[in-house]
Amino acid sequence: MEYFVGIDIGGTNSKIGILNSNGDILKSTSIKTESIEGVDYTLNKIWASVLELADELDITRDLIKGIGMGIPGPVIDQKKVGFFANFPWEKNINISEKMEGISGIKTRLDNDVNVIALGETLYGAGKGYSKSVTIALGTGVGGGIFIDGKLISGATGAGGEIGHMKLEKEGKICGCGQKGCFEAYASATGVIREALSRLQINKNNELYRLIDGDLNKLEAKHVFDAAKKGDKFSLEIVDYVSEYLAMGVGNVLNIINPEVIILSGGVALAGDILLDKVKEKLPNYALGITIENLQIKLGQLGNDAGIKGASALTI
Known part of the structure; x- marks a missing residue:
């Protein structure tokens, strides 16, 4: 053995x-x-x-x-x-x-x-597919590209840095020091930053009550939990985030054209309330042929x- x-x-x-x-x-x-x-x-x-x-x-x-x-x-x-x-x-x-x-x-x-x-490709959600892209939506946004039995790492190992695609010129500052990165909008950090910005103006909502008015307690999960309860304020944040997530995924589809997109990490655990909106918006950003027969799955292996x-x- x-x-x-x-x-x-x-x-x-x-x-x-x-x-x-x-x-x-x-x-x-x-x-x-x-x-x-x-x-x-x-x-x-x-x-x-x-x-x-x-x-x-x-x-x-x-x-x-x-x-x-x-x-x-x-x-x-x-x-x-x-x-x-x-x-x-x-x-x-x-x-x-x-x-x-x-x-x-x-x-x-x-x-x-x-x-x-x-x-995930060999043992989880991507098993059986030869062309997959895994997008990890956590504190940041990372990516892994698997094509025909090989990981695509690039000449200097930076292949798959999906989180640093630019979605907005002179947009929000990213942890990498540049502006407008995918990561600045679709990560847990991005969700929290957008929610905090809006909570400074509007405190009459389920999200504010859920964190007992303590902004230091806010996590991305709170936003999704409040949205699932029908909180209009939180649903608007989810809609905002899903727009950028669809834009980022659409760019990946146009460049890589995988059979399956695997979403992992804390933000992905929001589930259908986020995924349904992404799927709805995806045709605005991806070529139609890249969406045909495309599977979007949540990672299965966790930690x-x-x-x-x-x-x-x-x-």
């Missing part, structure tokens, strides 16, 4: 799992990333956790055939990271080489949303998508 390790490195926590060759997670754990302590510290800590999981499963090190990692940043040739989003680490570090030096096991990596896309996809990099 052969085993593989999947690692999803996040800014706060890193999820680690040991899987079999079928992509089944046999055992997993989550540890603090502690990136402030440096890359070598973090990688050694991760490897120590892998060994603990292996011991609990009674798996010897020689049976682990590969380590896959999802990294928040652009990855070149599944080895080198151009820069780390939210990590105080140097640019262009060969993480593959470092991890192989620590573990003695073949290591491959890719962007964190790319490995989520790979997980396991990153681990599963990462492990598949070496299977």
Whole structure:
């Protein structure tokens, strides 16, 4: 029996799992990333956790055939990271080489949303499709493009950065420092920012009551929950967000023409109240032929998508 390790490195926590060759997670754990302590510290800590999981499963090190990692940043040739989003680490570090030096096991990596896309494509909502795009709608907006058996990462690892398509000239400021990005409108951060702006003017609504008048408590989920209760104020925000989401998805359809769009992340959990509006508006932004037979699905794997996809990099 052969085993593989999947690692999803996040800014706060890193999820680690040991899987079999079928992509089944046999055992997993989550540890603090502690990136402030440096890359070598973090990688050694991760490897120590892998060994603990292996011991609990009674798996010897020689049976682990590969380590896959999802990294928040652009990855070149599944080895080198151009820069780390939210990590105080140097640019262009060969993480593959470092991890192989620590573990003695073949290591491959890719962007964190790319490995989520790979997980959903092989084991989740995209199973059976050869052309899929996964859009992660969380604090930001990320994308993973899977075409004919391959992830599209581009020359410098920035392929699939869907969140930074420009939807408005001189639009809202994005976390990347530029203006008018898809991410500035369709992410959870974008939803909250739009809601806060409107709540400064109108407090006579279900959303304001739902957060007990405390604007610091506001989350994107509150907006969608209030909208589902029929709150006109919140429904207008959902309509606003869905317009930009349809615009962004439409651009993706026109460029990639996938069979399926997979939406994951917290904003996607809004479900039909958001998806129905996106589907309604999509013909305004996408060529008709790209919508024919198109499937739009919610991700199925949740927090396991990153681990599963990462492990598949070496299977």
